[in-house]
Amino acid sequence: MTEDTTTDKKSTGKFIRNVLIKGLLLFIIINFTIGLIPVGNNWGKLSLYNLVWPGRVRLPFGENPTEAYNLSLYDLEAMFASHEINAGDKPSDEFRIILIGDSATWGTLLEPQDTLSGLINADGLTTSDGRTVRAYNLAYPSMSLAKDLMILEKVLAYGPDLILWPVTLQSFPNQIQIETPLVANNPQRVIPLIDRFDLPLQDNLAAFTQSTYWDQTLIGRRRTIFDALQLQFYGMMWAATGIDQTYPSNYTPAQRDFEAGDTNFAGWDASTLPVDQLLTSALSAGTILAGDVPVLIVNEPILVSTGANSDIHYNFFYPRWAYDQYRELMTGLSADADWTYIDLWDVVPEAEFTNSAVHLTPAGSQTLYEALKPALEQLIAP
Secondary structure (H helix, E strand, O other), rough: OOOOHHHHHHHHHHHHHHHHHHHEEEEHHHHHHOOOOOOHHHHOOOOOOOOOOEEOOOOOOOOHHHHOOOOOOHHHHHHHOHHHHOOOOOOOEEEEEEEEOHHHOOOOOHHHHHHHHHHHOOOOOEOOOOOEEEEEEOOOOOOOOOHHHHHHHHHHHOOOOEEEEEEEEHHHHHHOOOOOHHHHHHHHHHHHHHHHOOOOOOHHHHHOOOOOOOHHHHOOOHHHHHHHHHHHHHHHHHHHHHHOOOOOOOOOOOOOOOOOOOOOOOOOOOOOOOOHEOOOOHHHHHHHOOOOOOOEEOOOOOOOOOOOOOOOOOOOOEEEHHHHHHHHHHHHHHHHOOOOOEEEEOOOOOOOOOOOOOOOHHHHHHHHHHHHHHHHHHHOOO
């Protein structure tokens, strides 16, 4: 080995060492600089949907991405960026209906054309001034009025002419509002709504996911970034197949028979429904947020069982005492607050429910739409 060769090796080693040190320093700077950017920024708006492949017809949700080409994430910006409503400016000749709500409206076990939004779009409705009615499905599969309110605030940026808000009692108890991960992981969106409308959830704030500075760094956000990249990747398969959930033929049907003596709802035994523990104020908040945009609140259909002890229970969710009081409460509140409200709780036959007391078959969904259509027509062509 010559002296020149030894010198060259030392120079190469020093160069590699310097590159590694500089690279590490650069990564540390980027990692902690990102930590200074607040959660909920606009990065999620970067998307291949509506650009390389079409926008999804429902918000992303799913736990089996390899089969459903879909997954759940908590970044509302990324979720909306993947949706067809984000495709561009609202056409001038469009009357835009935006649906929010739970899994029944999202369409669990329903193909997109069989959901409520799909049926509205297939009907070819027009307004009295000639605009084409177009419905967008912005429901999300979890039961929480706080979640609905968060999404309602977001959809107002997309120019709705009418907001259609199906609800059910299971979405009302205060104690479950923040349990759904989409709410728990978005305190920066929900807490301002709680404060602005004085929603009675101050005692539940500990249920929000607490974010530290480290969680906001590049390393801390690696799961969020990975999920967003997965959503882009599965967009290609979704665009090719149209599949965004699995449709098993052997699902467990909704419960029809019930044990005698169990009258509990949300931890409350048969008595007077504790109105102060129900987030009815979220509905008022939603109508205030919507401003001049009409909000049609719908008490969505439930399974009315004829099975064992169905004189006590309507279904798995609801003992009769609780649901009957809820319907009476909603009728009174809607009259007092001048909500546009329709109660369609029993319009769908028992046989037209699938794996839940609120999930419909295609025929059940059609029945719901036919029952709802007169109220819709009054609002789109008064």
